[in-house]
Amino acid sequence: MKPNFQLKQCLLHVLVVFLLFGIVGCVQQPLMAPSAALPASSMSIQGAASEWRAINRLTYGPTPALLADVKTNGQPLIWALTQLDAARKASLEAPKLPPDLASINNSLPAIFDGVRKERVARASVPAGTRINENVANEKRFHFQEDIEPIFFNRTQVNKAVAWRLASCSNDDVEQPLLARMTEFWFNHFNVYQQKGTVRAFAGHYAIHVARAHALGKFEDLVLASAKHPAMLYYLDQWLSVSPQPARSGQSSRGLNENYARELMELHTLGVQGGYTQNDVKELARILTGWTVSARSDTGFQFVMRLHESGHKTLMGQSIPESAQFIGEKEGEHAIRFLANHPSTAKRISRRLAEYFVADVPPQTLIDEMSSTFMATGGDIYQVMKVMLNHSAFWDPENKLYRTPYDFACASLRVLNVGQDRTKWLQAFGYAAVAGNGIQNWQTPDGYAFNANTWFTPEALTRRIDFALNIARNTSERNDLYAYLGDKTQKAVMQQPPAQRMGFVLGSSELVFK
Amino acid sequence: MTLKAPHMLNRRQAVFKTLSMGAFALPASSVLAEASAKSGRMVLVFLRGAYDGLSMLAPHGDAMYAQIRPNIAIPKPDGTLKTALALDTTFGLHPACAALLPLWQQGVLAAIPCAGSPDSSRSHFDAQYHWETGKPGASSPAPGWLNVLSGLIGKGVGVHALGVGESSPRILSGPSPVQLVGNGLLATRPGTLAETKTREAVLQLYADHEKMASAMLEGANNRMSTAAILKAPNMAASKELQAANNGAGSPQGLALDAKHLGLLMQQNRQLRLGFLSSGGWDTHINQGNVTGLLANNLTNLTNALVQLRASFNEPDDVIVVASEFGRTCAENGTRGTDHGRGNVMWLMGQRVQGGKWHGRWDGLSKDRLNEGRDLPVHHDFREVFSQVLASSFGLPKASVAEIFPGFRMDHSLDGLFNV
Numbered sequence: 016m017k018p019n020f021q022l023k024q025c026l027l028h029v030l031v032v033f034l035l036f037g038i039v040g041c042v043q044q045p046l047m048a049p050s051a052a053l054p055a056s057s058m059s060i061q062g063a064a065s066e067w068r069a070i071n072r073l074t075y076g077p078t079p080a081l082l083a084d085v086k087t088n089g090q091p092l093i094w095a096l097t098q099l100d101a102a103r104k105a106s107l108e109a110p111k112l113p114p115d116l117a118s119i120n121n122s123l124p125a126i127f128d129g130v131r132k133e134r135v136a137r138a139s140v141p142a143g144t145r146i147n148e149n150v151a152n153e154k155r156f157h158f159q160e161d162i163e164p165i166f167f168n169r170t171q172v173n174k175a176v177a178w179r180l181a182s183c184s185n186d187d188v189e190q191p192l193l194a195r196m197t198e199f200w201f202n203h204f205n206v207y208q209q210k211g212t213v214r215a216f217a218g219h220y221a222i223h224v225a226r227a228h229a230l231g232k233f234e235d236l237v238l239a240s241a242k243h244p245a246m247l248y249y250l251d252q253w254l255s256v257s258p259q260p261a262r263s264g265q266s267s268r269g270l271n272e273n274y275a276r277e278l279m280e281l282h283t284l285g286v287q288g289g290y291t292q293n294d295v296k297e298l299a300r301i302l303t304g305w306t307v308s309a310r311s312d313t314g315f316q317f318v319m320r321l322h323e324s325g326h327k328t329l330m331g332q333s334i335p336e337s338a339q340f341i342g343e344k345e346g347e348h349a350i351r352f353l354a355n356h357p358s359t360a361k362r363i364s365r366r367l368a369e370y371f372v373a374d375v376p377p378q379t380l381i382d383e384m385s386s387t388f389m390a391t392g393g394d395i396y397q398v399m400k401v402m403l404n405h406s407a408f409w410d411p412e413n414k415l416y417r418t419p420y421d422f423a424c425a426s427l428r429v430l431n432v433g434q435d436r437t438k439w440l441q442a443f444g445y446a447a448v449a450g451n452g453i454q455n456w457q458t459p460d461g462y463a464f465n466a467n468t469w470f471t472p473e474a475l476t477r478r479i480d481f482a483l484n485i486a487r488n489t490s491e492r493n494d495l496y497a498y499l500g501d502k503t504q505k506a507v508m509q510q511p512p513a514q515r516m517g518f519v520l521g522s523s524e525l526v527f528k
Numbered sequence: 529m530t531l532k533a534p535h536m537l538n539r540r541q542a543v544f545k546t547l548s549m550g551a552f553a554l555p556a557s558s559v560l561a562e563a564s565a566k567s568g569r570m571v572l573v574f575l576r577g578a579y580d581g582l583s584m585l586a587p588h589g590d591a592m593y594a595q596i597r598p599n600i601a602i603p604k605p606d607g608t609l610k611t612a613l614a615l616d617t618t619f620g621l622h623p624a625c626a627a628l629l630p631l632w633q634q635g636v637l638a639a640i641p642c643a644g645s646p647d648s649s650r651s652h653f654d655a656q657y658h659w660e661t662g663k664p665g666a667s668s669p670a671p672g673w674l675n676v677l678s679g680l681i682g683k684g685v686g687v688h689a690l691g692v693g694e695s696s697p698r699i700l701s702g703p704s705p706v707q708l709v710g711n712g713l714l715a716t717r718p719g720t721l722a723e724t725k726t727r728e729a730v731l732q733l734y735a736d737h738e739k740m741a742s743a744m745l746e747g748a749n750n751r752m753s754t755a756a757i758l759k760a761p762n763m764a765a766s767k768e769l770q771a772a773n774n775g776a777g778s779p780q781g782l783a784l785d786a787k788h789l790g791l792l793m794q795q796n797r798q799l800r801l802g803f804l805s806s807g808g809w810d811t812h813i814n815q816g817n818v819t820g821l822l823a824n825n826l827t828n829l830t831n832a833l834v835q836l837r838a839s840f841n842e843p844d845d846v847i848v849v850a851s852e853f854g855r856t857c858a859e860n861g862t863r864g865t866d867h868g869r870g871n872v873m874w875l876m877g878q879r880v881q882g883g884k885w886h887g888r889w890d891g892l893s894k895d896r897l898n899e900g901r902d903l904p905v906h907h908d909f910r911e912v913f914s915q916v917l918a919s920s921f922g923l924p925k926a927s928v929a930e931i932f933p934g935f936r937m938d939h940s941l942d943g944l945f946n947v
Contacts, residue, residue, distance in 0.1 A: 142599065142814055142863050145821060207653060251651070273654075273667070280668065448710070450696035457653040460669050472747030473708070479730060479744065480719045506732040521730065523737045 060409050065091040067498045068409065071528040072371055073098050074191035075183045076425035078433070081191065082494055095403045098192045103230040103396050105190035110222055113181055113188065115158040116174045119218025123244065123314035129167040130215045131309070136165040155443075156180075156436045168214040175208060175218030176453045177436075180443060183424035184433030193229060198420070199370050200225035201454060202461035204240040204282055208454045212248040216314075217454055220245035233363060233393035234354035237282060241274075241350055242315040244307045250274035250459060253306040255299060257323030270323075275299035277459045279353060288358035290330055297327045301334070302346045317343035330356075360388035364398060371402060373413035374465040380407040415528050416466035419449035422478060422526070429520055430489045438485060445481040449474060479521045486517035499524050568844025568879075568920030569793065571802035571836055572674070573782075574659070574699070575829070575851040577652060577810035580865055581872030582857060582903070583822055584625060585639050585885070589618040592892035596858035600817045600865070610818055619885060623818055624826040627834050635883040636837075636876055640941065642888060643873040643912055644853055644905035650867040652810070655852035659909060660699035662932045671702025673931050674801050677917070679704035680927050681800055689801040692789040693781070700803055707792075707799065709754055712781045715788050718755040721748035757795050758788050782806040786832040790839025800921075804832070809851065812864040837876060844920045846877035848912070854903050857892050868902030873912055879919055879945045886944050910935045912944070919945035 059065070069091040070077045088094040112120055118129075140146060146165065156177045162170045182189030182197070189197075201221050208217035220243050228236035240246050247253040255271035275298035279290050304322030308315055319342055327334045329349055334340055340348050353359060364384035368376035383405060384398050391397045402408055417425060423442035432438040446452055451469070456462050463469075491512050496504055499522060507518045519525065586602035587593045594601045602622055605614035612620025613629050619639070621629055631637040647664035649655050658664040662673030678689035682704070691700045693711040700706045709715040721727045727748060734741040785804050793799045808825055815822040829849075836847050854871030876882070888906040890896040898904040910932045917923040917931070929935070 137813055138862050140814065140862075143816060143820060144814060146813075210651070210653060277667065286668065448695055448714070458657055458669075459667065470743070472743045473750055474747070475740070475743050476719055476721050476747035476751055479721060483720050483726070500736055502735040503733060506729065506735065509732065510729065518729065518733055522733055523740055526740070 060092045061090070063498050064411060065409055066094075067524070068411075068528075069095045069098075071425070071525075072408075072415070074195065074428070075421060076428040076525070076528075077495065077498075078186060078428045079431055079492065079494055081186060081428075092403065092409070096400065098190075099230070099396065099399055099403060102190050102192040102196060105193045106196075106226055106229045106231070110178075110182070110226060111188050112178060116178050116181070116218075119171055119174045119178060120222055121219075123216075123219065123312060124310055126171070126215050126219060127244075127309035127314070129164070129171070132164040133167040136163070140165075152440065153437075156439055168211075171215045171218060172208050175221060176443060177439065178218060179221070179453050180424070180427070180439040181433070184427035184439070184442075186433075193226065194424075196229035197221060197226040199367070200229055200236065202456070202464075203366065204236075204246065205456055205459055205461035206245045206249040207457045209457075210249055213245050216243070216245035216248070219243075221454070228395075230396040230399065231394075233359070233388070233395055234351045236395070237278075237350050237354045238347065240282070241278070241302075241305070241346075242313060244314040246274070247305065247307050247315070250277055252302060255303055255305075256318075256321035257300075257303045270296070270299050270303065272296060272299045275302055278350070281459050281461075283353040283362070284356055284358040285362040288356070288362065294330050297329050298349060300325075301327050301329065301349050304342070305346055317346075355389075355393055357385075357389060360385045360393070363393075363395075364388055367398065368402060368407075370464055372408055373415065374467065376413070377407050380405050414466075416470050417526060417528055418462065418464050418469050419446045419451035419474075419478070420453060420462070421464075421528075422446075422481075423453075425525060425528075426482065426485050426520055429492070429495070429525060430486055430516055431492070432489065441481070441485045445477075445485075449477060475526075478526065482521035483514070483517035486514075486520050488513050489516045491515050492519070495519055565922030566844050566920060567800075568842070568846065569800045569802065569840060570845075570916055570920055571789065571793075571804065571840055571847045572699075573786075573829075573832065573836070573847065573849045574656075574803070574805040575809045575849065576656060576805055576807045577851070578655075578853050578855055578867060578871070579809040579825070579829075579851045580811060580815060580822055580855045581641070581851070582855070582865075583815070583817070584622045584826055585615075585641060585872045586612040586620045586622060587618060587641075587889075587892060588612045588614075588620045589616075590892045592857075596892065598859065599863045600815055600859045602817055615885075618889070622823065622826050624823045625830045627830050631837060631876060632883055636878060636880055638875045638880050638882045638944070639885040640873045640875070640887045640907055640912060640944075641885055642870040642890075642903050642906040643850070643909055644870040644903075644907075646905060646908055648869065650853065650869075652852060652867075657698060659850070659852050660697070662910060662913075662935075664908075664910075672697070672699035673913075674699045674803060675702030675704050675706060676931050677921075678706060678801055680923070680930065681921065682798075686798055688798055689803070690789060690792055690796075690799045691803040692785045692792070693805055697803060697805065707750075709788060709792065712784050715785075716755050716758045718752040719748070722752050722755070754792065757791055782828055782832040783835055786835040786839075790836060794839060806832075811855070812860065812866060813862040815864045833874075833876065841878065843878045846875060846880065846916055846920050848916065849874035849876075850909065850912075856901050857897055857903060858901065869898045870903035870905040873909070875912075875916075875944065877920075881943055881946055886941055888940070907941055908935070908938075911937055911941055915941055915944045 066085045070081060070085050073095055074081060085091060085094050110120065150169070150173065155173055158170065158174060182194040204224065206213050206217060206220060208214055224236065224239045224243050228239055250273045251271045252274035255274065256269065258269040272295050276295045279288065279295065279298065280286050284290055300323045304318045306316060306318055306321065322342055324336060326336055329352065332352065334345060334348065361381065364381050365376065368380050368384060372380065380402065384401050387401045388398050407413055423446040427433050427438055427442055443453060447455065451462055499519070503522045503524060507515050510518055583602055588602065588604045602620065603611040605612050605620050609623040609626060611623065613623060613626060614620050615632060621632070628637060645655060645658050645664045647655070647658050654667065657667060660672050661670040663670055674689055682688045687705050687707050689700055689706040690709065691697050691706060692709045692715060696708065700708065721730065721744065730744055731741055734744060782804065789802045789804055793802055811822050814820065833847065833849070840847055850873045851871050854868040855865035856868045860866050894900045914928050914932065914937050917928055
């Protein structure tokens with residue numbers, strides 16, 4: 016396809032970039048995009064700039080093998096679509112977990128059992144004995160030894176983080192676009208992996224919710240999230256029941272709106288999506304009885320006894336008490352309805368475009384993605400395809416600033432050290448200290464991923480510190496120079512060889528993408 | 529509850545920051561004009577994980593106390609450091625907090641035994657979110673209330689809030705610029721860009737990107753001046769250990785962070801809001817009594833508070849200690865305590881009506897407890913902070929309403945500060 020830019024649109028982009036970078040922290044003046052705008056006539060999805068764009072946006076950055084691949088292909092758009100197909104194919108297969116991380120993908124009953132054993136082990140610790148809860152840092156990503164039952168939960172968390180680092184940096188472990196999609200969906204359906212009850216399940220959730228449905232139907236993704244113990248625990252859905260009389264020694268239980276609200280506000284419709292407080296309550300009533308099960312293979316069960324029966328109305332739609340919608344089916348019906356709502360189509364399209372294209376993506380792109388979403392029953396693969404085929408994806412005016420998480424992963428790829436767990440540790444530490452720890456956001460809104468949040472003076476200096484530190488004594492990569500600007504190259508070459516990679520990593524070409 | 533999508537917030541930030549850079553005139557606002565009539569400073573020490581207030585302020589005079597806490601109660605005062613230190617016939621101080629006793633006796637330290645959030649969530653993260661946004665019950669994206677307050681104090685200009693320890697605490701996030709300094713020794717490291725040679729090399733790297741270059745220089749300068757003020761030994765050793773701590777401070781690190789906060793706020797008198805936090809208070813198991821896990825944490829907290837008192841002793845300065853909620857009054861089956869509701873808040877400062885506890889206390893009999901198990905919340909945390917805002921900052925009611933939307937003071941704590 017031939018991108019065709021109207022002058023008006025280009026001016027708008029310049030304005031948007033100006034506005035975006037002008038507002039950050041204490042920066043006094045707007046930050047211009049690193050490369051000057053190309054005249055519309057020279058736009059083309061070919062050459063180094065498009066190759067660089069594709070590899071840095073669809074993956075976390077250029078490994079030597081992948082860079083050779085995109086270069087050999089010579090058609091960045093074709094290459095991008097190939098990545099999309101490969102990611103979909105990989106999402107339907109089991110993940111290639113490093114053997115020592117495998118327990119995050121154990122069956123849910125086995126994970127529940129691990130949680131139970133930790134509880135038992137902790138209860139039997141003699142009074143006054145202090146349990147050392149801190150993992151020595153150098154041991155954080157070493158799981159060869161058998162784990163004591165008392166540390167089951169925290170080990171599951173560390174393994175889940177290790178798996179994210181492995182999959183973002185190492186293409187033998189994970190298809191690189193799928194690694195990104197998994198991050199996106201985990202963050203969209205965020206759970207906080209440090210919340211006590213969530214800990215053991217966060218890795219399983221990433222695999223079986225975010226990854227498994229990454230390029231499938233959106234409604235299946237929402238349903239998988241809704242029924243997973245990590246989400247059931249995280250937003251307290253497992254406790255939400257039709258009002259029950261208090262039993263002796265227990266406090267009374269009843270409706271909890273937490274999950275129902277976020278399901279509409281964050282997961283599907285969006286806050287302006289057209290629902291009311293009454294809809295929140297109705298949805299909470301519909302979902303009563305959805306709870307965890309330590310014995311079922313899905314980790315989920317529907318308990319009719321805890322379900323609130325009766326007629327409900329959701330967003331003007333009457334849900335009668337009939338055989339078709341009874342019990343669990345009522346909730347599934349409601350979730351499918353929300354997942355396929357036009358507000359949801361717009362919200363998901365915008366979020367994807369913000370993540371892959373620009374902090375303020377062009378409305379035409381969102382509209383095209385959104386109508387495809389509606390036309391295909393929320394087929395994420397098709398929506399992504401529209402995005403890749405749109406000129407906005409390839410427009411150099413559409414800048415993105417790497418989040419700390421993104422930059423941490425990029426560093427492992429650019430330095431080609433995806434196998435080195437001490438480097439994982441450095442990357443992990445950088446992202447954590449920067450406030451973007453891996454799967455570590457407390458609230459259901461997930462991390463922001465715009466420059467407004469992450470580009471501040473002090474954060475930039477810490478990023479440079481990290482780049483110079485992690486790159487120390489790593490091998491120079493001559494294949495990268497063709498993709499760097501003249502002044503960047505010149506500044507890098509002035510450094511002694513052992514320090515060059517740090518400057519490559521800290522360059523605007525890799526700090527942005 | 530006002531709901532705001534993240535992108536809306538960003539746009540608002542955009543406008544706010546453009547304004548604060550002086551590109552446009554600020555809109556006339558009576559609220560802003562009236563704001564900040566006093567020059568006091570406030571430091572909030574937030575104990576994440578819910579500390580056990582009934583150990584720090586032990587109700588030894590209540591017969592139920594020892595009965596429902598057979599293993600973990602602090603014993604009745606006998607005049608030694610092996611028991612509670614008597615404050616009056618009702619309460620005593622944990623012996624690990626002995627260094628606070630003189631402050632109580634001088635009348636600059638006060639406690640509010642039953643304070644908290646009106647929202648009944650027992651989830652740490654929900655409750656912390658409510659405390660930090662000042663909006664109990666609302667989970668939608670919202671700015672932190674210290675950030676909003678910072679904007680009001682400065683009338684939209686300048687940096688007035690400092691956080692030491694966490695990389696990006698919610699309570700400080702929002703449209704107004706704030707200063708954030710790393711925890712422990714991290715704050716003392718100016719980084720690689722402190723070396724002129726490296727700085728110049730990076731300047732060359734950004735030769736085509738003037739705004740990146742200027743941001744880099746600004747960041748490097750900030751960090752160098754922070755490090756210089758803190759006069760840090762250049763210790764590279766425990767860097768990675770620090771890095772792996774997820775940015776959350778430990779109780780042990782609190783005293784160092786408190787010292788850094790004091791130094792930085794002494795140097796820059798524009799900074800009038802300080803925020804410190806520590807984790808490690810979620811004592812479900814084996815919390816100990818006079819000694820043990822919790823006692824160690826209380827020792828560290830006490831050291832930090834003594835440190836803060838030395839730095840913040842001007843007439844309108846105030847130091848506040850709080851947690852997101854309290855713990856169960858009775859001990860649980862594992863010699864610890866579970867998540868509760870109300871908790872003890874502490875206030876320290878010249879203007880505080882100290883040497884006494886404030887507000888309602890109904891004792892520990894079951895029928896007086898929330899759901900028969902927790903201290904009730906007799907005083908909304910926003911009531912406490914509204915009192916602080918009036919006393920230390922002279923903020924009018926309209927400003928308080930901007931910080932805590934929808935909250936109405938009940939004036940149940942009107943004697944908290946000397947006028």
